[in-house]
Amino acid sequence: xxxxxxxxxxxxxxxxxxxxxxxxxxxxxxxxxxxxxxxxxxxxxxxxxxxxxxxxxxxxxxxxxxxxxxxxxxxxxxxxxxxxxxxxxxxxxxxxxxxxxxxxxxxxxxxxxxxxxxxxxxxxxxxxxxxxxxxxxxxxxxxxxxxxxxxxxxxxxxxxxxxxxxxxxxxxxxxxxxxxxxxxxxxxxxxxxxxxxxxxxxxxxxxxxxxxxxxxxxxxxxxxxxxxxxxxxxxxxxxxxxxxxxxxxxxxxxxxxxxxxxxxxxxxxxxxxxxxxxxxxxxxxxxxxxxxxxxxxxxxxxxxxxxxxxxxxxxxxxxxxxxxxxxxxxxxxxxxxxxxxxxxxxxxxxxxxxxxxxxxxxxxxxxxxxxxxxxxxxxxxxxxxxxxxxxxxxxxxxxxxxxxxxxxxx
Amino acid sequence: xxxxxxxxxxxxxxxxxxxxxxxxxxxxxxxxxxxxxxxxxxxxxxxxxxxxxxxxxxxxxxxxxxxxxxxxxxxxxxxxxxxxxxxxxxxxxxxxxxxxxxxxxxxxxxxxxxxxxxxxxxxxxxxxxxxxxxxxxxxxxxxxxxxxxxxxxxxxxxxxxxxxxxxxxxxxxxxxxxxxxxxxxxxxxxxxxxxxxxxxxxxxxxxxxxxxxxxxxxxxxxx
Numbered sequence: 001x002x003x004x005x006x007x008x009x010x011x012x013x014x015x016x017x018x019x020x021x022x023x024x025x026x027x028x029x030x031x032x033x034x035x036x037x038x039x040x041x042x043x044x045x046x047x048x049x050x051x052x053x054x055x056x057x058x059x060x061x062x063x064x065x066x067x068x069x070x071x072x073x074x075x076x077x078x079x080x081x082x083x084x085x086x087x088x089x090x091x092x093x094x095x096x097x098x099x100x101x102x103x104x105x106x107x108x109x110x111x112x113x114x115x116x117x118x119x120x121x122x123x124x125x126x127x128x129x130x131x132x133x134x135x136x137x138x139x140x141x142x143x144x145x146x147x148x149x150x151x152x153x154x155x156x157x158x159x160x161x162x163x164x165x166x167x168x169x170x171x172x173x174x175x176x177x178x179x180x181x182x183x184x185x186x187x188x189x190x191x192x193x194x195x196x197x198x199x200x201x202x203x204x205x206x207x208x209x210x211x212x213x214x215x216x217x218x219x220x221x222x223x224x225x226x227x228x229x230x231x232x233x234x235x236x237x238x239x240x241x242x243x244x245x246x247x248x249x250x251x252x253x254x255x256x257x258x259x260x261x262x263x264x265x266x267x268x269x270x271x272x273x274x275x276x277x278x279x280x281x282x283x284x285x286x287x288x289x290x291x292x293x294x295x296x297x298x299x300x301x302x303x304x305x306x307x308x309x310x311x312x313x314x315x316x317x318x319x320x321x322x323x324x325x326x327x328x329x330x331x332x333x334x335x336x337x338x339x340x341x342x343x344x345x346x347x348x349x350x351x352x353x354x355x356x357x358x359x360x361x362x363x364x365x366x367x368x369x370x371x372x373x374x375x376x377x378x379x380x381x382x383x384x385x386x387x388x389x390x391x392x393x394x395x396x397x398x399x400x401x402x403x404x405x406x407x408x409x410x
Numbered sequence: 411x412x413x414x415x416x417x418x419x420x421x422x423x424x425x426x427x428x429x430x431x432x433x434x435x436x437x438x439x440x441x442x443x444x445x446x447x448x449x450x451x452x453x454x455x456x457x458x459x460x461x462x463x464x465x466x467x468x469x470x471x472x473x474x475x476x477x478x479x480x481x482x483x484x485x486x487x488x489x490x491x492x493x494x495x496x497x498x499x500x501x502x503x504x505x506x507x508x509x510x511x512x513x514x515x516x517x518x519x520x521x522x523x524x525x526x527x528x529x530x531x532x533x534x535x536x537x538x539x540x541x542x543x544x545x546x547x548x549x550x551x552x553x554x555x556x557x558x559x560x561x562x563x564x565x566x567x568x569x570x571x572x573x574x575x576x577x578x579x580x581x582x583x584x585x586x587x588x589x590x591x592x593x594x595x596x597x598x599x600x601x602x603x604x605x606x607x608x609x610x611x612x613x614x615x616x617x618x619x620x621x622x623x624x625x626x627x628x629x630x631x632x633x
Contacts, residue, residue: 017481045484049505059503062486296509299481324508331525333512377508378520385515395633 004074005029006309007091007101009081013295014276014302015107016041016062021306023071029310031073032101034093036080039131040065045295047134048159051141052166060131080108084251086269103271103309106248106259107302110241110277110293119213125235128160137234141167145233148172149222151210153180155325157238161202162327169234172203174210174224184323184334189374192356196330241293243278256280258291263315265305273309275301285320285337292319322384324377330356333380336370336387338362345369350401359401366394413556413599414533414540416468418625420550423459423466430545431455434534456531457542458517465632468551470542471518471531473497479510479519479530488519488528494535495598501527556599556614557592563611564589570603570612579603 006022008015011033019031042060049055068075076093083092084106091099112127114120124140126133141164148164150157153175164171173180179190180197194204205224213235214221222232243258254260254268258280265273276298282289297319307314324333338360340347346363357375361368361383368387373380383400386393393400432455457470477497480488487503488510490496504527510519511528519530534540543553566588571579578596581588590612592603604612 013484043485045507046505055505059485295484296482296513299484303481322512324512326506326508326525329525331506331508331521333508335512377511379517380508380512381514381519382517384512388515 002032002097002099003030003101004032004099005102006031006105007099007103008033008105008107009035009091010107010109010276010278011035011037011041011075011077012044012107012109012276012298013041014109014298014305015105017299017302018105018107018275018306018309019073020071021303022310023073025307025310025312029102031071032076032099033073034076034079034081034091034099036078036094037130038078040068040075040077042131044129044131045159047128047131048156048163050131050134051137051160051163054163054166057131057135082247084247084253086252086272089271101271104273105305105309106253106267106272106274106278107276107298107305108244108247108278109298111244111246112237112241113239114237115239117210117212119215119219122213122215122219123217124215124219124233125213125237128156128236128238129241137164137236138167140234141169146170147230147232148234148236149174149210149230149232150236150238152238152240153177153204153206154183154238154240155181155323157236158197158202158327159325160236160238161197162200164234164236165201170203171201172205172230174205174208176207176209178207180204180206183321184338185332186338186360186372188351188353189332189334189358189360189372192353192358192374193327193330193332196328196356200328241277243280243291243293245278248278256289260289263317264308264313265301265316266308273305275305281316282318283320284318294319294323296322320387324380331373331375331377333371333373333377335372335380335384336362336368338370338372340364340370348397348401361400363393363397366392366397368393368400412553412594413473414470414531414543415552415554415556416470417550417552418465418467418628420548421459421466421468422548422550424547425459426545426547427457427468427542427551428455428459430541431457434537434541435529435532456520456529458520465628468542469517471497471514472516473531473533478513478515482509482513484509494533495600496533496535497530498532499528499530504528555594555597557597557601557604557612558614559590559592559612561586561589561611563609565609565611566590567608570607573602573606575600575602 041062046055046060079093079095081091082094112129148169148171150161150173161171161173180194208224208226210222211225212223219235223229259274259278261267261274261279265275267274277293280289280291304314304316322335340362349360351358360372362370367390371383457468459466459468473496485503487500491498506527519528522529539553543551568581570590576596576598578593579590582591601614604614
C-alpha cells in the first residue's frame with residue numbers, strides 16, 4: 001500500500017495543471033500522478049502537427065523529468081487506475097498497487113469511438129487522440145500508405161487531414177453535414193476555410209458518411225452511403241469524443257454522461273474532485289449540465305480543481321464556446337454563440353473576402369454575445385473580455401469591428 | 411522587483427514607445443530609417459498606443475500572476491518564469507494557434523507581422539531600463555519598484571522578514587529605530603510582505619487603491 005496526500009489520475013492537461021497549481025500553493029504535501037500513458041504529459045492538440053513533421057515528440061512533452069523532480073511530483077507511467085474505492089480512500093493501479101490518498105483528482109479524459117459497421121476492426125483504422133496513434137500512423141506512412149480518409153469535419157478531423165497532407169498523402173475528408181466545422185463557423189467563414197484547404201490539397205466530401213470498410217486484414221477501401229467506393233490505406237475516425245467512465249462505473253462516484261461535479265469541481269464524495277474531459281458541469285451558456293470535451297475547458301478546470309484541493313476556493317464559472325485555430329496561414333477564432341436564433345439580435349459584419357478577411361460580431365441588447373474572426377484576429381482578445389464581462393458597447397459599436405484593440409473595458 | 415507601470419493621465423499618445431520597442435526588437439537597421447518607413451514595421455512592436463474613449467492609452471503585457479494566456483497555451487510555449495515573475499514565450503514551441511491572443515483581455519499578446527508566432531513584452535531584460543520607458547518623454551511609462559514602504563508606519567516588528575519567501579527583507583538599525591529594508595535584487599514582487607504587514611507600512615505600487623480609483627475615474631470620464 002502506497003500513501004500520498006494528493007493523488008491525480010490522468011496526466012492530460014487537466015491533471016498537469018492541477019499538479020502544478022497544487023505545488024504552487026502547497027509546498028510539502030506529497031503529489032502522485034498515475035496514468036496509462038507511456039509518456040510524460042504532452043500536448044494532445046499537437047499530434048496532427050507531429051504527423052505533418054512540424055513538431056517532434058520532444059517538443060510536445062510539456063516539461064522534462066527534471067521539472068517534476070524539482071517540484072517533487074511523483075509519476076507512474078503505464079500504470080493507470082483500474083479501480084476506485086472512494087469510501088476507503090483507495091485506488092488500485094493496473095499493476096495491482098494500492099494507493100491510499102487524502103485527496104483525489106480524477107482527470108481521465110475522454111475516449112473516441114469507432115461507429116459500428118462492417119470492417120471496423122481492421123488494421124489501419126485509427127481514432128485521433130493519442131500520441132501513440134500518431135506514431136503508428138507515421139509508421140504506416142513509412143511502410144507505403146498513400147491514400148487516407150478522415151471521417152468527421154470538426155477541428156480534430158481537419159487538423160488530422162492537414163497533418164496527413166503535409167506528410168505527402170492523398171487525403172479526403174468525409175463530412176455528414178453541409179459545411180465544415182459546423183459548430184465553430186458560419187457558412188461564409190466555412191467556405192473561406194474550405195477554399196484554403198482545397199488549394200492545399202485537402203479534398204472534402206460533404207453531405208455523406210461512411211457505411212462500410214473493405215479489406216481482408218487491413219483497410220483496402222471504404223464504401224460511402226452514396227454507394228461510391230474508394231481505395232484507402234489509412235482511415236481516421238474523428239467523430240467526437242465522450243468521457244471515459246470505464247473504471248468509474250461500479251464505484252460510488254456519481255456520473256451521468258460524465259462525472260458530475262459542482263462548481264468547485266468536487267464530486268459527490270467530499271475528498272474527490274474531477275476535472276477535464278471526463279466531467280459533466282453546469283454550463284450557464286447552455287442552461288444545463290453538459291459534457292464538453294475541449295482543450296481550454298480541461299486546462300481551466302484542472303487549475304480550478306488544483307486550487308480547491310489545497311483549500312483555496314475557486315469557482316468554475318462555466319465555459320462558453322470558444323476556439324482558435326490556423327490552417328495554412330489562415331487564422332480563425334470563434335467565440336460565444338455565432339449562430340443566434342430567435343429573439344432580438346444584431347449582426348455586424350466587416351469583410352474583404354478577396355483577402356480572406358471576414359469579421360462578424362453578434363450583439364444582443366448592445367452586449368456582444370459572439371464573434372467570429374477569420375484572417376485578421378488581433379482584436380479578439382479584448383472583444384472576448386467584453387463578452388465575458390458582459391459590457392455594453394452602446395455608442396461604440398463602430399469601434400468593435402475596427403482593427404484596433406478597442407479598450408472599452410479596463 | 412521592478413515592473414513597467416502606466417500613468418494614464420500623462421500619456422499624450424505620441425507613440426514613441428511603440429517606435430522604441432520596434433527598434434529594440436527589430437533585426438533590421440532602423441537607425442537611419444525615416445518615420446514613415448518605420449510606420450510600415452509597426453506590427454512588430456509589443457506595445458500599442460490606442461484610444462480609450464478620447465484618451466490615449468499604451469497597451470502592453472501586464473505579466474499577470476494568474477495569466478490567462480498561460481492557462482490557454484496548448485503547447486506549453488507560454489509560461490511563467492518563476493525566477494523573474496515574467497510571462498515569457500518559448501518561440502521554439504509556439505505553433506501560432508492564437509489561443510493566447512483569444513484569451514488575453516488586455517491586448518498584450520498579439521500575432522507577429524506574418525502570423526507565424528506571437529509577440530509580447532519581454533521587458534527588455536538585457537538593458538537596465540526597458541526601451542519603451544526610456545523613450546517616453548512624459549514619464550507616462552515608468553519602470554519602478556513595485557514594493558514600497560512607509561517608514562513612519564513601520565514599527566520594526568520583523569514579521570515581513572519571516573514571511574518573505576525569497577529572504578529579500580532584513581531589519582536595519584536606522585536613526586529612527588529598527589526598520590525593514592528590501593534587497594531589490596532578491597525581491598520578486600510577490601506582495602506577501604504587503605499583505606501580512608499589520609501596520610500597512612509596506613504596499614505594492616501596482617495595487618494602491620487610490621491609483622486604481624484614479625484610473626477607473628479617468629476611463630469613465632473619457633466616455
